[in-house]
Amino acid sequence: MEYDLIIIGGGIGGLLSAYRALELHPGxxxxxxxxxxxxxxxxxxxSSGRAASCIHCGSCAIMEGxxxxxxxxxxxxxxxxxxxxxxxxxxxxxxxxxxIDAVDDILMRFGATDKVYRPxxxxxxxCARHNLHLQQAVVKHLGSDGNYTTMQxxxxxxxxxxxxxxxxxxxxxxxxxxxxTTAKGTYGCGKLIIAVGRVGAQWFxxxxxxxSIPVENNQVDIGVRVELPRSIWAxxxxxxxxxxxxxxxxxxxxxxxxxxxxxGGHVVMENSDGVLTVNGHAFADxxxxxxxxxxxxxxxxxxxQPFDQPLDYLKHIAQLGNMISGGSVIVQRFGDLLAGRxxxxxxxxxxxxRPTLAAIPGDxxxxxxxxxxxxxxxxxxxxxxxxxxxxxxxxxxxxxxAKYYSIKPxxxxxxxxxxxGIYALGDGSGVTRSLSQAGAMGLYVAERL
Numbered sequence: 386m387e388y389d390l391i392i393i394g395g396g397i398g399g400l401l402s403a404y405r406a407l408e409l410h411p412g413x414x415x416x417x418x419x420x421x422x423x424x425x426x427x428x429x430x431x432s433s434g435r436a437a438s439c440i441h442c443g444s445c446a447i448m449e450g451x452x453x454x455x456x457x458x459x460x461x462x463x464x465x466x467x468x469x470x471x472x473x474x475x476x477x478x479x480x481x482x483x484x485i486d487a488v489d490d491i492l493m494r495f496g497a498t499d500k501v502y503r504p505x506x507x508x509x510x511x512c513a514r515h516n517l518h519l520q521q522a523v524v525k526h527l528g529s530d531g532n533y534t535t536m537q538x539x540x541x542x543x544x545x546x547x548x549x550x551x552x553x554x555x556x557x558x559x560x561x562x563x564x565x566t567t568a569k570g571t572y573g574c575g576k577l578i579i580a581v582g583r584v585g586a587q588w589f590x591x592x593x594x595x596x597s598i599p600v601e602n603n604q605v606d607i608g609v610r611v612e613l614p615r616s617i618w619a620x621x622x623x624x625x626x627x628x629x630x631x632x633x634x635x636x637x638x639x640x641x642x643x644x645x646x647x648x649g650g651h652v653v654m655e656n657s658d659g660v661l662t663v664n665g666h667a668f669a670d671x672x673x674x675x676x677x678x679x680x681x682x683x684x685x686x687x688x689x690q691p692f693d694q695p696l697d698y699l700k701h702i703a704q705l706g707n708m709i710s711g712g713s714v715i716v717q718r719f720g721d722l723l724a725g726r727x728x729x730x731x732x733x734x735x736x737x738x739r740p741t742l743a744a745i746p747g748d749x750x751x752x753x754x755x756x757x758x759x760x761x762x763x764x765x766x767x768x769x770x771x772x773x774x775x776x777x778x779x780x781x782x783x784x785x786x787a788k789y790y791s792i793k794p795x796x797x798x799x800x801x802x803x804x805x806g807i808y809a810l811g812d813g814s815g816v817t818r819s820l821s822q823a824g825a826m827g828l829y830v831a832e833r834l
Contacts, residue, residue, distance in 0.1 A: 395419035396453020398811030405831035421450030460532030465522030469819030484825035528669025649674025720778025
């Protein structure tokens with residue numbers, strides 16, 4: 386089977402590269418391969434109430450499938466270059482913003498909201514008084530529900546115009562002939578885009594090593610998901626929705642950051658190749674919101690020589706949490722963590738903050754390294770200065786939350802080409818870490834095929 390273009394990965398980067406390639410080359414034969422299922426069949430047994438804990442599905446419905454891991458995210462769309470990835474390092478800030486705006490225009494054609502949250506200088510100044518740096522951006526909140534609907538409409542548009550292969554794992558790529566191999570056969574193409582997302586990072590790293598494509602390792606972020614009453618952060622989140630805050634710890638000089646803030650959200654479990662971690666989602670529909678908000682609190686580590694296996698390190702820590710919790714994830718009251726004791730079912734049942742995820746009460750200090758744990762505790766206390774109650778005893782911490790940023794291959798040129806006719810984009814390329822920048826990179830690469 387010969388195609389003009391093959392795209393591996395059905396996340397927002399892959400979908401928008403297909404969309405733009407169709408616009409520019411309407412006669413091209415295009416195929417997209419995704420190892421997960423179609424969006425409408427992506428149902429997590431936990432979320433749908435069919436299982437109390439992860440049953441280790443062959444393909445995680447939360448992480449894999451058309452629309453990618455972003456399908457069930459909070460649906461935040463960041464219109465800024467201050468965070469969300471490193472695409473501005475390659476394209477410059479002005480050009481990156483133009484492509485982000487182009488992505489926004491396309492998503493609005495398929496029903497995305499036009500409501501935006503704008504920066505607040507007074508909140509930034511208040512944070513600065515406590516050595517906290519509030520990153521500013523114009524943000525849209527599609528919500529887990531609105532984002533799902535928008536992506537479904539985009540997929541429906543593409544479905545009748547390109548070939549979409551789901552539940553078809555790509556086992557190998559021959560870089561010279563640009564042939565891919567799946568269980569169903571071998572396919573050749575004129576151009577090939579690899580857009581496998583973070584869930585495909587380890588596979589992509591192995592392929593780069595196999596074919597002697599130089600790579601560099603990015604940082605890893607290790608931490609917890611914080612859950613507390615919605616009212617504690619309402620004075621901030623009601624105005625800017627996504628409080629992304631950086632803090633430099635006094636003890637080690639490390640960077641800790643808040644990430645993925647979900648107003649009235651729910652904590653969820655994710656399965657990445659058998660390793661269970663936590664994340665957070667929130668609906669746009671007020672009727673589906675909880676009484677809590679949640680956010681990630683992450684400690685950043687960037688390794689130097691001689692260690693070059695940050696993804697394995699991160700997975701090891703998450704697996705310790707899985708082991709201690711008996712094959713699940715851990716929840717602990719902040720007060721119990723400070724007291725040096727595990728949380729129990731009785732303490733969680735009596736806790737005024739009700740958990741939105743049925744995690745296993747336990748002790749995060751048994752799996753998180755001391756340095757990262759010290760950073761988290763210090764940052765919680767710093768955040769308490771701007772949102773009193775954050776560091777209260779009933780606040781819940783879930784772990785492990787782990788964010789790994791894929792290895793970055795050596796690009797042959799400014800078109801993100803890694804071998805003749807083969808391009809890498811999105812979170813799997815180590816360049817982006819947001820819906821907006823991944824989508825922008827998809828458009829950019831498609832225009833340069």
